[in-house]
Amino acid sequence: MVDTAVRSGFGALSVPAQRNRRARWKDGRLVLGVLLVAITALAGAKLLSAADDTTTIWAAKHDLQAGTTLTGDDLTTVRVRFTSSDDASRYVAADADLKGLVVARAVDAGEFVPREAAVSESERNRTELPLSVATGRLPSDTAGGDTVDIWVVPKEQSQPAKLLWSSVRVLQIDAVKGVAGGSARRQVLIGLAPSDLSRLPAALTAMSTGEPTLVRRAG
Numbered sequence: 001m002v003d004t005a006v007r008s009g010f011g012a013l014s015v016p017a018q019r020n021r022r023a024r025w026k027d028g029r030l031v032l033g034v035l036l037v038a039i040t041a042l043a044g045a046k047l048l049s050a051a052d053d054t055t056t057i058w059a060a061k062h063d064l065q066a067g068t069t070l071t072g073d074d075l076t077t078v079r080v081r082f083t084s085s086d087d088a089s090r091y092v093a094a095d096a097d098l099k100g101l102v103v104a105r106a107v108d109a110g111e112f113v114p115r116e117a118a119v120s121e122s123e124r125n126r127t128e129l130p131l132s133v134a135t136g137r138l139p140s141d142t143a144g145g146d147t148v149d150i151w152v153v154p155k156e157q158s159q160p161a162k163l164l165w166s167s168v169r170v171l172q173i174d175a176v177k178g179v180a181g182g183s184a185r186r187q188v189l190i191g192l193a194p195s196d197l198s199r200l201p202a203a204l205t206a207m208s209t210g211e212p213t214l215v216r217r218a219g
Contacts, residue, residue: 116144
């Protein structure tokens with residue numbers, strides 16, 4: 001005789017119910033969470049990249065008078081985010097060599113030091129000549145510190161253009177004056193070396209019957 005153990009009320013062991021569990025990676029909430037984390041990381045990286053998009057330049061630590069020999073004691077570094085590389089190039093970079101540079105014009109305390117205001121001793125002794133130049137006869141983004149050749153184009157078409165000066169420095173340039181079109185002009189201040197002065201009378205005569213034209217040199 002075989003004894004068989006029978007539990008009260010049931011004839012067999014119960015089997016746990018099998019639940020249809022979806023893989024977690026298929027969970028819509030999990031996918032959404034991963035996307036949010038990825039977007040946040042990308043946004044953070046972009047912000048950090050933008051924060052580093054600055055240029056370090058020199059600014060005057062105190063008022064600087066024309067003729068002052070520049071040293072590190074006169075300046076302090078500042079980090080500036082410029083809208084373009086052309087704007088940044090108009091100021092003296094913090095890694096520039098200050099040796100031999102003097103202040104060509106007064107610079108106020110806290111002012112960014114423009115390239116046109118920090119020149120060598122020989123450039124400071126140059127003669128300043130103002131030119132009224134039509135907007136179509138110079139590069140639109142000409143700025144102080146640029147090196148240009150100056151030609152004169154006679155009003156009579158039968159006459160050839162003439163080179164007046166080569167490799168002269170633009171000291172300053174103002175905004176456009178006049179109305180839009182051919183009558184708009186810009187006031188350009190150039191610096192002439194002592195060796196350039198001998199040609200000044202002939203150049204002024206040529207410009208009285210023609211239009212000055214500025215051709216910018218690279219570098």
